[in-house]
Amino acid sequence: MVVVLLDQTKPNKTQKNMKFFVDTANLDEIREAADMGVLDGVTTNPSLMKKVGAKDLKAHIRQICELVDGDVSAEIIATTYNEMMAEAQEVAKIHPNVVVKVPLILDGIKAIKSLTAMGIKTNCTLCFSPTQALVAAKAGATYISPFVGRLDDISTDGMDLIRSIVDIYDHYGFATQVLVASVRHPMHVVAAAEMGADVATMPLSVIKQLLRHPLTDLGLQQFLQDAEALKNM
Numbered sequence: 001m002v003v004v005l006l007d008q009t010k011p012n013k014t015q016k017n018m019k020f021f022v023d024t025a026n027l028d029e030i031r032e033a034a035d036m037g038v039l040d041g042v043t044t045n046p047s048l049m050k051k052v053g054a055k056d057l058k059a060h061i062r063q064i065c066e067l068v069d070g071d072v073s074a075e076i077i078a079t080t081y082n083e084m085m086a087e088a089q090e091v092a093k094i095h096p097n098v099v100v101k102v103p104l105i106l107d108g109i110k111a112i113k114s115l116t117a118m119g120i121k122t123n124c125t126l127c128f129s130p131t132q133a134l135v136a137a138k139a140g141a142t143y144i145s146p147f148v149g150r151l152d153d154i155s156t157d158g159m160d161l162i163r164s165i166v167d168i169y170d171h172y173g174f175a176t177q178v179l180v181a182s183v184r185h186p187m188h189v190v191a192a193a194e195m196g197a198d199v200a201t202m203p204l205s206v207i208k209q210l211l212r213h214p215l216t217d218l219g220l221q222q223f224l225q226d227a228e229a230l231k232n233m
Contacts, residue, residue, distance in 0.1 A: 018193050019070075021201035023181070025052045025060065029204040030067045036207070041070035043123070043145075043181065043201040045101070046077060058094050065095035073123040073143070075101035084111040092120045099123045099142060104132050109139045116140035123179065130164040137169060137176040143199065148192075149182035158182070159191045166196050186210050 019040035022033040025048040033039045042064055054060040061074045074094065076087040084107060088100045092115075099121040102108045112122045116139070123143040124136040128151060133144045146165060148158025165178050177198035183189060186209045189200045 016198065018197065019199040020207065021070075021073075021179070021199055022207060023048070023183070023201045023203055025049045025054060025064070026204075027052075027063060027067065030064060033204055033207055034068055038207075039068055039070070041072060041097075041199070041201075042068055043073040043101075043179070045075045045125075058091075061091070061094050061098065065097040068097070070097065071099045071121065071143075072097045073099045073101045073125075075125065079103070079105065079107065081107040081110050084108065085114060088115055088120065088122075089118075101125050101145075102141075104136060109135055112136065112139040112141050116142075124176075125181070127165075128161070130161065130168060133161075133165040133176075133178075134168055137172075137174040141176050143177045143179040145179045145181040145201075147182035148180055148188055149184040151182075152184070159188065159195070162192055162197055163195050170196070 020038050021041040021043050022030060022039060023043045024030060025044045030042055044064065049057060049060065061072065065072050074091050076084060076091055078084040078087045084102065088111060091100050092098055100115060101123040102112055102125065104124050104126050112124055115122050121142040123145055124141040125145040127133050127136065127144050127146040133146065136144045144165065146161050148162060151158035151161060162178065162180055169176060169178065179199040179201060180188065180192040180197045181201050183200055183202035183206055186206060189202065189206065189210060192200045
């Protein structure tokens with residue numbers, strides 16, 4: 001009798017590093033995040049651009065790309081396939097670091113398929129369900145952006161969505177990276193890391209909160225006090 005053993009193990013994802021993106025269009029915030037030495041990329045959207053008063057969007061995206069050595073998501077606003085393709089190709093020309101951010105709608109999925117075939121990186125945005133994430137991965141999106149904070153806002157656990165997407169992608173070996181978006185606090189980041197998400201994009205304030213702990217502050221204060229006391233011995 002011949003026994004066939006099936007390898008049911010999932011692809012090994014332990015060798016990757018989780019990436020931190022800052023979710024902003026503020027150049028000063030991007031510089032500050034980059035100076036920390038842990039910044040891997042930037043995500044933007046029209047709302048963030050409006051917030052900083054960016055009038056020349058292409059010039060502003062180019063400035064962002066010059067500040068960070070990593071992917072920079074720049075969102076298109078077209079909603080039909082032909083218009084999306086035209087706008088996406090123009091946006092992609094701004095800088096080699098640009099990733100074209102495409103909304104998760106029918107024509108957006110079609111555009112992602114075509115843009116991927118052309119070698120243009122895409123970030124499929126406004127994802128709120130595992131089925132949407134599955135379709136985006138099959139279309140070849142470079143990133144999928146599930147919005148966890150917005151799900152929390154309607155009394156749904158946003159991190160459950162991340163767990164489902166990571167499991168599905170691991171099971172089938174999809175190359176699409178899970179980019180956790182709409183991050184509101186450090187525990188979103190911790191949960192995303194525990195689940196094996198590829199990227200967490202967050203405001204600069206949340207990146208800073210990752211460093212904070214009251215015991216660190218108390219310990220440092222005690223060390224400094226003791227060091228000062230040693231000088232007087």
